Amino acid sequence: MGKTVLVVAEKPSIAGALASALGHGRHMTRPGAARACVVHEFSGTFRGEHGWKFRVTSVLGHVFSTDFTQQYNNWNAVKPVELFDAEIRKVEADGKSRVVEHLRKEATGADALVLALDCDAEGENICFEVLQVVAQTFSVKPAVDPREYQKYFGRWIFRARFSAVAQKDVLAAMSKLTEPDWNESSSVDARAELDLKVGVAFTRFQTRYFQDRFGNLDSALLSYGPCQTPTLGFCVARHDRIQAFQPQTFWRLALIARSSRNQGHSISLSWERDRIFNKDLCRAIAAEISSSPSATVTSVTEKKGRLSRPKALNTVEMLKMASSRLGMSPHRASHVAESLYTQGLISYPRTESTRYPTTMDLTGMVRDHSRHPYWGSVAVSLLQDHPNIAMPKSGVDVGDHPPITPVRCSDEREVGSSEHWRLYELIVRHFLATVSPDATYIQKRATVTTRAGDERFLVSGRVVVNPGWTSVTGTAGLSDEPFPDLQKGDELDIAKVDIDESETSPPGYLTESELIGLMEKHGIGTDASIPTHINNIEARNYVKISSGSGGARRVVPTPLGIVLCHGYHRIDPDLVLPKIRAHIEKEIKRVAKGEAACADVIFNALSNFKAKFQYFERKMGMMDELFEATFSSLADSGKILSRCGRCRRYAKFLPLKPTRLHWWFNQAVL
Structure with missing residues (x-):
């Protein structure tokens, strides 16, 4: 009787794509114990041996999630500080989905297991979750320490890694099966435990503290997160800069001149000084120039310029472009990109790399799109x-996944919704731009010096030699800028001297693209989690998204977000500044590389945060003054609802989140 190999993917759509690739389009599909997870069956070759029966199915993301043991989930029974030392456990991520039952059933009778989960740290973690579920069906006792499974690697446990679900990529992955990465998996567990304990401890404490004092917070949960809060901190820091900004009036000169060489056409000249903050001085200079209204061209220069083509696309840059060009939130863009990947239209959308691997067939990839309308x-x-597209030399290969590229040429009908199409087009055009020539141009500039006062003015222009990649991206490309016919020594007549008055302006609120850049720069979150952190601060009513000029999505902090951040700064700035989280992320990366012990990283980080929490708890009154200036006390909020049947006193109803009843005479809250 033939042997059976169970192939487990991360999502049902990926399982379907794997089955089509491995079964060459010939497979049977049946339902599984989990309604959302079907099973694809076919016969084929496994590790060079014919006659194997394949079962290809999937999980639904993480099989388990990290949570406290039952006694710590009661807000009223446990002090928040106790959570730092609390026992944690793995619980089914969604018991109703029946994924655990499904995996055990499908593993029954299998002789080998191929873990075809996503090729990132989360995927490695899910590998070990699957192993914990199916071990017994392979006559192996579930391991207390998952590292015990390593002795079975290459015997019946295999890992398939691929960056696209095209058939050639899937077959290549199956031809060089490897092992799950325990270190990468451990890094996920470390981050999950830290975020759970730190986030829940602070969240429970400050939620109860403020909801028992203020009635119009309009937030059911005042959450704190080691990544979420520094993300909010960037937004509030920009808000504070805007509020502290003091506009200054400035003046600048602009000349209108004419020359015989330009047939009397007007030439606009800009002041080399740009602007000054002394009105009287500006008027005096203008008067002096007007007293002898002529000028001389003192230099004319030409300089070759170049706009380098963009680097290959990684996740962070894709999220920034989706927000700034498409008006798509990072959270939505990540979901759309994931969908495009599962459709087999783009490569894996979570990568830090910006350099193509030398093995990538760029010429063939470009040729695939040669018939697109x-x-x-x-x-x-x-x-x-360029019959043979040269490999770009710029960018960095981080070693995780290749950059994001189109996997196959497609049209609007196949891609699906408008959002999917716009992101797909952006990715395709960016890819083509990365293998296009640099844009080249000639920059021309003339300096004109007035006869009176020797003030220098400038005029510039540009001649595009080759628009290169700028004509590919679908955005406004490089264009010519007219330049007057001028030569050194030409005399100009000054027809008009204008004094323009204006004010310095404050910076704008952070765009989503700028916020993503700050998070990447300071090591807050990962390419996979950045969209979640931004979405969380919006969901918690800490920020609002505003569409500004040009359609830019700007992140504007709410009064609640502002007061919280100011309070953290008042008690312990480290709670909101990115320094601590950036250090933790570096340590977690060391765990992923096997350079640091997971337990040590967790212990050190929790010890630090526990000390900070205890100080925060003692100094919480320092935040009251800030909240009192913005929010109403419980006694001053809500409206009288009804008389209590027992004490005969009136209660007030507070309609904002969370809805509550408050008795003013004893400060009771329900």
């Missing part, structure tokens, strides 16, 4: 000029 002409032109 929208950008096919770009691909054809590239291949005509």
Whole structure:
């Protein structure tokens, strides 16, 4: 009787794509114990041996989640500080989904297991979750320490890693099966335990503290998160800069001149000084220039310029572009990109790399798009000029996944919704831009010096030599800027001297793109979690998203978000500044590389945060003054509802989140 191999993917759609690739389009599909997880069956070759029966199915993301043991889940029975030393456990992520039952059933009778989970740290962690579930069906006792499974690696446990679900990528992954990475998995567990204990301890304490004092917070949960709160901190820091900004009036001169060489056409000249903050001085200079209204061209220069083509696309840059160009939130963009990946349209969308691997067939990838109705002409032109596309030298290969690229050419109908199409097009055009020539131009500049006062003014222009990649991206490309016919020594007549008055302006609120950049720069979150942190601060009513000029999505902190951040700064700035979290992320990366012990990293981080929590708890009154200036006390909030049947006193109803009843005479809250 033939042997059976169970292949487990991370999502049902990926399982379907794997089955199509491995079964060459010939497979039977049946339901599984988990309603959402079907099973694809076919016969094929496994590790060079014919006659194997394949069962390809999936989980639904994480099989388990990290949580406290039961006694710590009662807010009223446990002090928040106790959570730092609390016992944790793995619980089914969704018991109703029946994924655990499904895996055990499908593993029954299997002789080998291929873990085809996503190729990132989370995927490695899910590998070990699956192993814990199916071990007994392979006559192996579930391990207390998952590292015990390592002795079975290469015997019946295998790991398939791929960055795209195209058939060639899947077959290549199955031809070089590897092992699950315990260190990567441990790094996920470390982050989960730290975020759970730190986040829940602070969240429980400050939620109860403020909801028992103020009635119009309009937030059911005042959450704290080691990544979420520094993210909010960036937004509030920009808000504070805006509020502290003091506008200054300035003046600048602008000249209108004419020359015989330009047939009397007007030439606009800008002041080399740009602006000054002394009105009387500006008027005096203008008067002096007007007293002898002529000038001389003292220099004319030409300089070759170049705009380098963009680097290959990684996750952070994709999220920034989706927000700034498409008006798509990072959270939504990450979901759409994941969908495009599962459809087999783009490569794996979570990567830090910005350099293509040397094995990537860029020429073939460009050729695939040569017949596309929208950008096919770009691909054809590239291949005509460069039959063998050269590998770009810029960028960094982090070693996780290749950059995000289109996997196959597709049209709007196949891609699906408008959101999916716009993100797909952005990814395709960016890819084509990365293998297009640099944009080149000639920058021209003339310096004009007035006869009176020797004030220097400038005029510039540009001639595009080759628009290169800028004509590919679908955005406003590089264009010519007219330059007057001027030569050194030409005399100009000054027709008009203008004095323009204006004010300095404050910076704008952070755009989502800028916020993502700050998070990446300071090590807050990962390429996979950044969208979640931004979404969380919006969901908690700490910020609002405002569409500003040009459609930019700007992150504006609410009064609640502002007061919370100011309070953290007043008690312990480390709670909101990115320094501590950035250090923790570095330590977690060391765990992933096997350079640090998971237990040591967790112990050190929790010890630090526990001490900070105890100080925060003692100094909480320092935040009251800030909250009192913004929010109403319980006694001053709500409206009289009814008389209590027992004490005959009236209660007030507070309609904002969370809805509560308050008795003013004894400060009781329900």
